[in-house]
Amino acid sequence: MTQVQGIASPEPAARDSALRGWLGVGAVTGATFTVVTSEMLPVGLLTPISDTLRVTEGAAGLSLTATGLVAALSAPLITAALGRTDRRLVLCVLLAVLTVGNIGAAWSPNFGVMMGARVLVGIGIGGVWAIAASMAARLVPAKSTGAATALVYSGVAVASVIGVPAGTYIGALAGWRAAFLVIAGLALIVLVAIALLLPRLTVAQVVPLRAVLRLAREPQLRTALLVVAFLVTGHFAAYTYIRPLLEKVTGIGASTIGTLLLVYGIAGVIGNFSSGTAGARSPRRTLMTISLPLALTVLLIPMLGGSLWLAVTLMVAWGLSYGGVSVTTQNWVFAAAPDAREAASSLNAGVFNAAIALGALVGGRSADAFGVTSAMWLGGALVLVALTVAAIGRSPEQP
Known part of the structure; x- marks a missing residue:
C-alpha cells in the first residue's frame, strides 16, 4: 500500500x-x-x-x-x-x-x-x-x-x-x-x-565582467548582437517619428493615429507569440522571415501611406513583424551561449537599450536635416543591413 x-x-x-x-x-x-x-x-x-x-x-x-x-x-x-x-x-x-x-x-x-x-x-x-x-x-x-x-x-x-x-x-x-x-x-x-x-x-x-564582455567575441553571439544593434536602431529611427509622418502623408488627426498605434500594438502581441515557438527552433530563419517584411513596411509607408486603409495594413504588418524581434533574438542568444545564458542576456539587454536610444537620436537628426520621410528611409535601410548580417553571419543553426 x-x-x-x-x-x-x-x-x-x-x-x-x-x-x-x-x-x-x-x-x-x-x-x-x-x-x-x-x-x-x-x-x-x-x-x-x-x-x-x-x-x-x-x-x-x-x-x-x-x-x-x-x-x-x-x-x-x-x-x-x-x-x-x-x-x-x-x-x-x-x-x-x-x-x-x-x-x-x-x-x-x-x-x-x-x-x-x-x-x-x-x-x-x-x-x-x-x-x-x-x-x-x-x-x-x-x-x-x-x-x-x-x-x-x-x-x-x-x-x-x-x-x-x-x-x-x-x-x-x-x-x-x-x-x-x-x-x-x-x-x-x-x-x-x-x-x-x-x-x-x-x-x-x-561570470565576471571581463568574461561577460569576452562572450561578445563568440561568433554566433556576436552575430546576434549585431543583428539586434542594426534592427532595433532601424526600427526606433522610424517608429519614433511615425506620428508626424502619418500626419504629413495620410493627413489624419491625433485620435486616428492613436487607433493606428493601438492596432500596431495588438499586432505586435500576436507577432510575439507566433514567433516564440518558431524562434526557439530556428532563430536565424525566423528572424530573416520577419526582417524582410519589416524593412519593406518601413520603406513603403512614405509612398503608400496616403491611403488610410493601406496605412492600416502597413501598420499591422509592421506590428506583426517587429513583435517577434525581442523573443527571437533572445532565443538566438540562448542558443549561442547555452552555458552562460544570464551573461549573454545582459549583453543583449545592453545592446537592445543602447539601440533604442541611438535609433531615436539618429532618426531625429535625419528628420531635422532632411524631413521626417528620411527617418523611414534610414530605418528601412538599417533593417536591411540587419537582415544581411543575419543571413551571412554565424548562427547556432546548421547551414
Whole structure:
C-alpha cells in the first residue's frame, strides 16, 4: 500500500510544481511590462512635463534617452556584480529601485531631480532585462522554454498596447505626476508577486565582467548582437517619428493615429507569440522571415501611406513583424551561449537599450536635416543591413 501511495503521489506534486512555475513566469512577465511602461511613459507626457518643469520638449525627451543609456550600461555591470545572489531577491531589489525612481519622478520639483529619478529607473530596467528571460527558462521544463520566453517578452508588446496609452490617459485625467505614481504602485505589486511566487534561484557559475564582455567575441553571439544593434536602431529611427509622418502623408488627426498605434500594438502581441515557438527552433530563419517584411513596411509607408486603409495594413504588418524581434533574438542568444545564458542576456539587454536610444537620436537628426520621410528611409535601410548580417553571419543553426 505504501508503494502504491509512493507511486501515485508525485503526480499532484508535479502538477503543483508546474503551476507554480508558470505563475512565476507570469510574475516575471509583470516585471517586463512594468519596466517597459516605466521606460516609455514620458513619450505621452512630454508636453505637460516640459511645461511644469520649465524646460523644452526636446530637453524633456532626454529623460527617455538617459534612461535607455543607463539601462544599456547597467545590464552587464549588474549581472557581473551579482555573484551567486538569489535572483528572486535581486529582482525584488530592482523592482524596489524602479518604484523609488518612479516616485521620485512624480515628486520632482525640477528637471535635475527628474533626471536623477530616471537614472534609478534605468538601473532597474537594465537589471530586470538582464535576468528576466533566463529566470523564466529556469522556471519551466526545457520543452516549454520557448513558450515561457515568449510570455515574458509579451510584456514588452502589451506595454505598448496598454501601458503607455494608459499612462498617457491617466496623465490627461489626473496630471502627469499621477501617471508615475500609478506605475510605481504597479512595480510594488509585482515585487510582492515575485517574492511570493518565485522559488530561490541561485546561480551555479559566476561570470565576471571581463568574461561577460569576452562572450561578445563568440561568433554566433556576436552575430546576434549585431543583428539586434542594426534592427532595433532601424526600427526606433522610424517608429519614433511615425506620428508626424502619418500626419504629413495620410493627413489624419491625433485620435486616428492613436487607433493606428493601438492596432500596431495588438499586432505586435500576436507577432510575439507566433514567433516564440518558431524562434526557439530556428532563430536565424525566423528572424530573416520577419526582417524582410519589416524593412519593406518601413520603406513603403512614405509612398503608400496616403491611403488610410493601406496605412492600416502597413501598420499591422509592421506590428506583426517587429513583435517577434525581442523573443527571437533572445532565443538566438540562448542558443549561442547555452552555458552562460544570464551573461549573454545582459549583453543583449545592453545592446537592445543602447539601440533604442541611438535609433531615436539618429532618426531625429535625419528628420531635422532632411524631413521626417528620411527617418523611414534610414530605418528601412538599417533593417536591411540587419537582415544581411543575419543571413551571412554565424548562427547556432546548421547551414
